[in-house]
Amino acid sequence: MIRVLHAVGGMDRGGIETWLMHVLRRIDRRRLHMDFLVHTQRPCAYDHEIRELGSHIFACPHPHRPWRYFLDLDRVLREHGPYDVVHSHLHRFSGLVLRAARRRRVPVRIAHSHVAGVDRGAGPIRRQYLQLAEAWLRANATAGLACSVPAAEDLFGEGWRGDPRWRVLFYGIDLAPFSVAPERERVRAELGLGPDAVVLGHAGRFVPQKNHTFLLEIMAAARRIDARVRPLLVGDGPLRPEMERRAAELGLEAVFTGSRSDVPRLMLGAMDAFVFPSRFEGLGLVLIEAQAAGLPVIATDTIPAEATVAREAVQRLSLADSAEAWARAALAAPRPHRGRCLAAVTASSFNLAANIDRLLANYALGT
DSSP: OEEEEEEOSOOSSSHHHHHHHHHHHHSOTTTEEEEEEESOOSOOTTHHHHHHTTOOEEEOOOTTSHHHHHHHHHHHHHHHOOOSEEEEOSGGGHHHHHHHHHHTTOSEEEEEEOOSSTTTTOOHHHHHHHHHHHHHHHHHOSEEEESSHHHHHHHHOTTGGGSTTEEEOOOOBOOGGGSSOOOHHHHHHHHTOOTTOEEEEEEOOSSGGGOHHHHHHHHHHHHHHOTTEEEEEEBOOTTHHHHHHHHHHTTOOOEEEESOSOHHHHHHHTOSEEEEOOSOOSOOHHHHHHHHTTOOEEEETTSOGGGOOSGGGEEEEOTTSOHHHHHHHHHHOOOOOHHHHHHHHHTSTTBHHHHHHHHHHHHHTTO
C-alpha cells in the first residue's frame, strides 16, 4: 500500500478539494491510503465523508507562524507515518511542507500548482518570502504537478519543461452525474425559479479572485435587457454577505444557494448559461463541469486554454469588456449539443479514471 499525506488549506467544497474527493472515492483502498493535513480546526464540508472512508484529518492551524507549523507537521509525520508520499497543494508554501517531509525521509515529495497569477504585484517583503519558498521547493521536491501550463509556469518558472520533475496533470471529474438530466421544473421549483426564468449561473467561492462584484454588474445588465433574468450563485465564502447586499441593491432577485454537493444537478436542471469572469485561475475546473452539462459558457479570456474542451460551448471575453457586452454574450449564446459536449469531456484528459491512473503513476515513482 502507498500511504499519501495531502497538505491542503481545508476540505471544503472547491475545485482542488472536490477533485481529491473524486480520487478518494474511486481508489482501491487496498493499494492507496490518503490522509489530509489542513490549516483549520473548524469542521469542513468533506470531513465526515473522509473519515467514513477510513482516512484521517490532521489540523496544523498555524501557517502564519512557520516555525510552529514546521514543528506541528513534523509531529504528524513522526507519529502517524511513515508516509510514502507527501503531496502539497499549498502553492509556494509547499516549499516548507516538503522541507519537513524530506527531514522525515519521505521518498516522494510533490508540489502541486493549482493557480496562476496569484502573486502578481507582490510587494518587497512578499517577494523575499516568495524567493525563499521557491528555493525550498526546488531543493526538496522530487516532483511537481500543475493543473495547466500557466499554473506550471507560475510555480516552476517559464523554463519548467527543462526540468524532468515538473509536469502537467489535469484534474479528473466524475462524469456520472452528467449522464442523466434531472426534471427541470422540479429543480427550478426547489430554488424558487419559475419555468420561464432565464437563469444565468455561476459556481465558485466568494473570494476576490472570482470577481463577484463584476459578475453582479453583468447580471444587472442582463436583467435590464431581459426582465426574466434570474442569477443563480452557488458557493460560499467570506464575501458572500457583501455580495448578497449588493445583489439586493441592484434588484436582482438572485438565488444564493450556499455550498452544495449537487452542482451538476443544478447546472443540468436550472441554468441556461454559465458566467465565469474570474480575475485569474489555475484552470477553472467548474468550467469543465459546465461544459459536461452542455451549458453555454462565457469566461474570461485569460483563463488557461486547457479549460476549453467542448469548443462549441465556450466563448471568451476580456475583463476590459463592459458588463453589458458580457450580458449580451450570455443571453445570445446558443445552447450547445449536450451529448457532444459530454462526449468531448469524456474523451479528454479530464476523465477521472485516466486521471487516477496518471496520479498513481506519479506516486509510484521512487516508492
